[in-house]
Amino acid sequence: MPSPKDTVELILAGAVRRVAPGIDITLRLELPRNPDHGDYATSVALQLAKPLARKPREIAEEIVHNAKADIEKNGASLEIAGAGFINIRLRSTTKQAVVAEILKQGSNYGRVSAARPEKVMVEFVSANPTGPLHVGHGRQAALGDALAALLESQGHEVTREFYYNDAGAQIQNLALSVQARAQGVEPGGPGWPADAYAGDYIREIAEDFKARGGNPRGDLDDLDAVRRFAVAFLRDEQDMDLQKFGVKFGVYFLESSLYAGGKVEGTVEGLIASGKTYEKDGALWLRTTDYGDDKDRVVRKSDGSYTYFVPDVAYHVNKWQRGFAKVINVQGTDHHSAVTRVRAGLQALGIGISEGYPDYVLHSLVKVMRGGAEVKISKRAGSYVTVRDLIEWVGRDAVRFFLVSRKADSEFTFDIDLALAKSEENPVYYVQYAHARICSMLAQWGGDPARLAQVALGALTGEKELRLAQRLAEFPDMLAAAAGELAPHAVAFYLRALAGDFHSYYNAERILVEDEALRDARLALCAAIRQTIANGLALLGVSAPEKM
RNA sequence: GCGCCCGUAGCUCAGCGGAUCAGAGUAUUGGCCUCCGAAGCCAAGGGUCGUGGGUUCGAAUCCCGCCGGGCGCGCCA
The missing domain is CATH 3.30.1360.70 (Arginyl tRNA synthetase N-terminal domain)
Structure with a gap:
């Protein structure tokens, strides 16, 4: 309709x-x-x-x-x-009609079936298994998951994908760090490998390895075993964190599979065949400047190995070949130089990939403040705040709502002290409270909520009531716009506004009045608000509690 | 130095395919519970939308310069 x-x-x-x-x-x-x-x-x-x-x-x-x-x-x-x-x-009757429509559609209100459903991929988090997830990953998880849900609401077939490097130099570095730690070498002390990871989690992995490894001395010399153990350990840990955060991925994609399948080699051959490459200083270069890059990029180093740029391109070719006409990569702005480069590589291949492929949502890195000072986010330093920390401190709902409440490209200061001290004043509670309040009211009324969908709505003539109806009617438009602009923060702002309208209404008018017609109409309006809040929160991965 | 992004109320931020766009939260101040949940509501004060030009009948919004901040600028990932 x-x-x-x-x-x-x-x-x-x-x-x-x-x-x-x-x-x-x-x-x-x-x-x-x-x-x-x-x-x-x-x-x-x-x-x-x-x-x-x-x-x-x-x-x-x-x-x-x-x-x-x-x-x-x-x-x-x-x-x-x-x-x-x-x-x-x-006219009032026109506005009132949305209430019945919402109650009829229930959890489908706001969802549409696309005229032309697209196969869409949202790739996000994509953390390498070299340490726990940090707040930046948290922002990506909140953004990416909400974005995926938003695109699903518009009728698209969405795949959430997590890509990670399971074989590169960083992984080798991880293995060396764990090995050194297991051998009793202290970070920074004599024998500590250069650029090793110094975080405390390295010690945990080392101890766990020794505890489970049987003969510690023999196992420790087997760097490959240490590497496999450490990667599995950290993957498990990241999975646990993501689960706690309520994020589920459909596909975990391993960079090593690109090498194993010959895709990296094939990409290089394709680039050479395109005629867009040249040799210089013993290396193979790609003319990415033909596609808007500010300098040409090395494809194959003079030592014969490939730069990371090659598997990146190979990966996106793979996405394209899997039939994803639309791909959105959620990344930190620190990777923005990769955007032009990857697109240039894909164009240079000349295999019909569309020009703006893939889309990117780049988010500014999260600055963490604690005790009035900035906490540096750095895997090497090992002193960064993790997703797990945040969840433990302020709860999953608050973290998710908070992290998605800002435009992706605006800088974001997460003040730990504030989040800790004022956790109860977090905006998420305001929205959830509206939902819980309505649940409580419906329970007190005690009638059958299903009946409200058929109730006469003509009594909803108050200014606040009609305004609420209008707000509810905006919901589908808001979702469509947010999905189109890849801007999930719009959902959070909408929910804040809707909850605000409701609280204001609730304080101004009594819902459970004697007059049955008026009461039923008002209850129907409230039930529609409750449904819309629940639908919106679900998109953000935030719960809609009946009691708080 | 070059490229991209960002400068809106004390603070955190929406709005930015121009008009009916000066907004929200928070903080401050003052009110509201014998009454459906006060984690709530009502009210007040607070901004030449970084700055200087330009386009337009009309600019927070589009264009250019400048200032301030972030991130990039490797034969690292």
Whole structure:
């Protein structure tokens, strides 16, 4: 069933085409803050003034004249204001209808089936198994998972994928670190390998290895065994953290599989065949500058090995070949130089991969403050705050909601002291509280909530009630916009606003009144709010508790 | 130095395909529970939207310069 907004938009767009034939303009309905300006408004007449060389008000009058009958038939009215704005007002019955619609659709409210469903991949976290997950990974997990859920809500078939390097120099470094630690070498002490990981978790792995390894001396010399043990240990740990965070991946992709399958070699051959490579200083270079990069990149080093850039390209070829027409990589901005490079590599191959492939959501790194000082995020230092720490301190719901509540590219300061001291004032509770309050009210009423979907809604005429209905009606549009812009923070802001409207309403009006018709209508509205909050929170991976 | 991103209320941040866009939370101050959950509500103060130009009838929003901050700029990953 098309929403009133869609209907109004369609009718007005038709009128605009008749008034301004041949002029390419997209009609956009705004949501005015000022209620005097109606429920929707458009400045399309002002925008048409120049191309039509006419007064905006005249144009507005003509549009309104054209659309009026149809608009009114569909439960709305038009008026012209100011310089030529067209304000649209919906009748109360039109607004009330959304409540029944939500209760009918239940957990599907906001979800749509795409006209053309796409196979979409969101790749995120992708932490190498060289240490516990840090807050940056937490931000990625919160963003990526919400993004994936958002795209699913729009009818796409989404795969969540985790990519990790299980064989490179960093892994070797990990093995050496564990080995040294197991042999009793202290970080920084004599015999400590250069650039070794010094975090405490290395000691834990070393002790665990010795405890389970049988003959410690013999096992310790077997660096390969140490490496396998350490990787498995850290993978388990990361899995546990992700599970606690409520994030599930569909695919774990190993970098080593690209080598094993000959994909890396094949990519190099493909690049050479494209004619975009050249030899210089004993190395093989790719002309990435042909594709907007600021310098050419080395593909094969003079020692014969490949740069990390090659498996990166091979991996994305693989994504493409698996049929993912749309891929979104969630990464920190510290990797933004890879964006141009990977795209350049894919274009150079000339195998028909679309130009902007893949999409990226880059997030600024999270700065962690504690005791008024910054805690450096560095795997090597071993002093960074982990995802697990955050969850233990403020709870999974708060961490997820908080981390997704900001635009990805804005810098983000996570003040540990504040989160600890004021955990109860975290915005997530505000939204959850609205949900719990409604649950409590429905329980007190004691009726059958399923019945509310059929209840008469005509009694919902209060200003706050109609505003709430409008807010609820925005939900699907908000989701579509958030999915389109890859901006999950919009969901968090919407929920905050909806909860705010509800709390305000709750304090102003009594829901469980004597008058049955009024009570049922109000309960139906509240049930619809509860449903919408639950649906929104589910997308963010945050629980919607019935009691708090 | 070059490239990308970011500068909006004391603080943390929305808004940025122009108009009906000066907003939210928090903090501060003052009110509201014999009443459905006060983890709540109501009200007040607080910003020349970093800065200087430009485009436009109209700019927080688009363009250019400058200032400030972040991240990149390896035959590291």
